[in-house]
Amino acid sequence: LQLRIFNLNCWAIRYLSKRRQERVQLIGDKLRWEGFDLALLQEVWSEQDYSDLKAKLASSYPFSHYFRSGVIGSGLCVFSKFPILDTLLYQYSLNGYPYMLQHGDWFCGKSVGLLIIKISGILFNVYVTHLHAEYCREKDAYLPHRLVQAWELAQFIRHTSKAADVVLLGGDLNMHPEDVGIRLLRGWTGLQDAFTEAECFEGCEDGCTLVPSNCFTVKAELLPFPLGIRIDYILYKAVSNFTVKCQELKTTKGTAPGVDIPFSDHEAMMATLHIHRQGQPGGATTTTMDPKLVDVVTEARMEVEVGLRAARRQRYWRGRMAVLALLLLLLQAAAALGTLVGLGAGQPFPKLSFSLLAFLATGVLLLATTLHLFHTMEVKMLQGTEEQMRRVL
Amino acid sequence: LQLRIFNLNCWAIRYLSKRRQERVQLIGDKLRWEGFDLALLQEVWSEQDYSDLKAKLASSYPFSHYFRSGVIGSGLCVFSKFPILDTLLYQYSLNGYPYMLQHGDWFCGKSVGLLIIKISGILFNVYVTHLHAEYCREKDAYLPHRLVQAWELAQFIRHTSKAADVVLLGGDLNMHPEDVGIRLLRGWTGLQDAFTEAECFEGCEDGCTLVPSNCFTVKAELLPFPLGIRIDYILYKAVSNFTVKCQELKTTKGTAPGVDIPFSDHEAMMATLHIHRQGQPGGATTTTMDPKLVDVVTEARMEVEVGLRAARRQRYWRGRMAVLALLLLLLQAAAALGTLVGLGAGQPFPKLSFSLLAFLATGVLLLATTLHLFHTMEVKMLQGTEEQMRRVL
Numbered sequence: 001l002q003l004r005i006f007n008l009n010c011w012a013i014r015y016l017s018k019r020r021q022e023r024v025q026l027i028g029d030k031l032r033w034e035g036f037d038l039a040l041l042q043e044v045w046s047e048q049d050y051s052d053l054k055a056k057l058a059s060s061y062p063f064s065h066y067f068r069s070g071v072i073g074s075g076l077c078v079f080s081k082f083p084i085l086d087t088l089l090y091q092y093s094l095n096g097y098p099y100m101l102q103h104g105d106w107f108c109g110k111s112v113g114l115l116i117i118k119i120s121g122i123l124f125n126v127y128v129t130h131l132h133a134e135y136c137r138e139k140d141a142y143l144p145h146r147l148v149q150a151w152e153l154a155q156f157i158r159h160t161s162k163a164a165d166v167v168l169l170g171g172d173l174n175m176h177p178e179d180v181g182i183r184l185l186r187g188w189t190g191l192q193d194a195f196t197e198a199e200c201f202e203g204c205e206d207g208c209t210l211v212p213s214n215c216f217t218v219k220a221e222l223l224p225f226p227l228g229i230r231i232d233y234i235l236y237k238a239v240s241n242f243t244v245k246c247q248e249l250k251t252t253k254g255t256a257p258g259v260d261i262p263f264s265d266h267e268a269m270m271a272t273l274h275i276h277r278q279g280q281p282g283g284a285t286t287t288t289m290d291p292k293l294v295d296v297v298t299e300a301r302m303e304v305e306v307g308l309r310a311a312r313r314q315r316y317w318r319g320r321m322a323v324l325a326l327l328l329l330l331l332q333a334a335a336a337l338g339t340l341v342g343l344g345a346g347q348p349f350p351k352l353s354f355s356l357l358a359f360l361a362t363g364v365l366l367l368a369t370t371l372h373l374f375h376t377m378e379v380k381m382l383q384g385t386e387e388q389m390r391r392v393l
Numbered sequence: 394l395q396l397r398i399f400n401l402n403c404w405a406i407r408y409l410s411k412r413r414q415e416r417v418q419l420i421g422d423k424l425r426w427e428g429f430d431l432a433l434l435q436e437v438w439s440e441q442d443y444s445d446l447k448a449k450l451a452s453s454y455p456f457s458h459y460f461r462s463g464v465i466g467s468g469l470c471v472f473s474k475f476p477i478l479d480t481l482l483y484q485y486s487l488n489g490y491p492y493m494l495q496h497g498d499w500f501c502g503k504s505v506g507l508l509i510i511k512i513s514g515i516l517f518n519v520y521v522t523h524l525h526a527e528y529c530r531e532k533d534a535y536l537p538h539r540l541v542q543a544w545e546l547a548q549f550i551r552h553t554s555k556a557a558d559v560v561l562l563g564g565d566l567n568m569h570p571e572d573v574g575i576r577l578l579r580g581w582t583g584l585q586d587a588f589t590e591a592e593c594f595e596g597c598e599d600g601c602t603l604v605p606s607n608c609f610t611v612k613a614e615l616l617p618f619p620l621g622i623r624i625d626y627i628l629y630k631a632v633s634n635f636t637v638k639c640q641e642l643k644t645t646k647g648t649a650p651g652v653d654i655p656f657s658d659h660e661a662m663m664a665t666l667h668i669h670r671q672g673q674p675g676g677a678t679t680t681t682m683d684p685k686l687v688d689v690v691t692e693a694r695m696e697v698e699v700g701l702r703a704a705r706r707q708r709y710w711r712g713r714m715a716v717l718a719l720l721l722l723l724l725q726a727a728a729a730l731g732t733l734v735g736l737g738a739g740q741p742f743p744k745l746s747f748s749l750l751a752f753l754a755t756g757v758l759l760l761a762t763t764l765h766l767f768h769t770m771e772v773k774m775l776q777g778t779e780e781q782m783r784r785v786l
Binding site: 067068069070071073084086087088089090091093107109114155156158159160162163351352355356359362363373376377380381383384387388391 | 460461462463464466477479480481482483484486500502507509548549551552553555556744745748749752755756766769770773774776777780781784
């Protein structure tokens, strides 16, 4: 069986992404023209764009699914030539902070979507995902969250793919190939990287998917990486007695073929996989851990612990702020009560500033309490992941 | 293989549950004395209680796991005689409202926990869960959320149990046996009810787990049900060529044996299951839907649609409130600006009420926006579930 897969982070944010509608049209044209078996898309934030694509691709990809999640939507969708038998969405337990409005990851409810597809009697578990973005590589405050996501992704794949013949994962993982999260994901699931395994590769050097030659990328962010970075992946493995080989992998090179603009700020990946029945089980999930994997899990666990300490600090400070605001409010209430019953020598403060202060204190109290609760949840989830990793070790 | 299982909603809320510490001690004593193979507990909200139980049961149940989630914790924990090979937590996408402080379900991050356990070469997938409470049966505002949870629970079990030999589910489902959610869960997973299947039953009439004779239950809530209600369950099925039979099911009857207080406001369930290898696959997941299941899914879908309409209304009203607050603020800003540049005949409002109004408007704006976002997420998740159910039909 030969399977042709398309994977792209479409960068289709309403009102924010440049030339969005034009690009979505281009992506639709490409998909229709090429007739892939499976197209895995990320960052299709607008359901209208999905509906437009669906209408356009109805004849060539009769089956499709959009994963709803978060405030804006997960942005994940899939177009398929073959019937989608079932779907499941797993929302990551940690995904940035709601108050980081400028980053906005929290509002998308980042998730992994699972699709069950049967092609010529072979059962495929297809996963599509998009992990938390990396905004500053030097001081990456979101690394613990992304590691929790990578761990949850690996665990979700392990637990749901046991009856599958072939596992496929496509998505924007926001991690470089040598990052601990990718090593953790690949080590813990046994997934193979289409780029490193490809018999024939054609595209950007080193398989990069975010390259300076793309006119939509932020050049300043790519300064330390003159060739670009590789953060989008197609990963696969055979679970039962099948083997999967990547015959060919292509990426776009900064522009869409035949036009002057790229599909997105990311490059599209197009893989041709060859699946055949004979042979030994491929990358079966390891039951005894090899020492290399132990190192990776230990490294990931240490990063999670760093995040845990930070989350605990945040929780402590928000709690403290809430207590201070509460004390101030109580003090004001006591002063007001004193004036009312005529104990003090009249109201010593001007009424206006007194009321403003009370309102301010109430605002701080509510905000700090909410943040305290949020960071409590963060601590819980980081603790849970850390414990799971410890159990595995 | 004979397996003895204990299941109990422990009602161990710190500061709120009556005689908590005494009861947790009693539960620990019972578990140690009886030596079950597996104890599935819910509502162990305090990690201290879990640690105490763990220390006490270290010799009889060397393996245990506490599922962390939400602000307070999921309350779910498991004690096992046999090694726990792996765990996974799935947090339900909908779980009440954060502003319903008096109900508090939202703060627990209600989830289903999965444990993989191997006993005598038989692979068990053990699930423990606690669904959203029902506060008013006549006008149950949480029914759509509980149905989404039941659906997600069923889907999670279906997708993760494909390699298991035996599936076990224990927990407080907060649904009566004839409720649509239970029928959906059982129909869609093929799980069997230990109470109806038990060869020998001893306990409260009709297998009730919330009974008037228990001194901790709220009598007023049980008025329409003189015998009590059955909302805690042990469900099971054999996936591969195994058969599972429930030889015996017992419940406590309002008090713990030998003492004057009950373990909890719920009754404990104790099941003895008999698992043997020969025989045809038991309740294998149905591939073609029988007409009865179609009816159940249709009924559930209609309830989800009712919830969807309510969520949309909420989202609309919160949005409207936010817009009104914003308009008021803009009006105030214009008036203040007018006074500043000397256009108007001085400030016509007293400064104090003017400032208070501005603060109030800001507060309403923030609150309404947050709620609007929250209900947008609710709409998304209800839509997603409704679509999944439609696909299944």
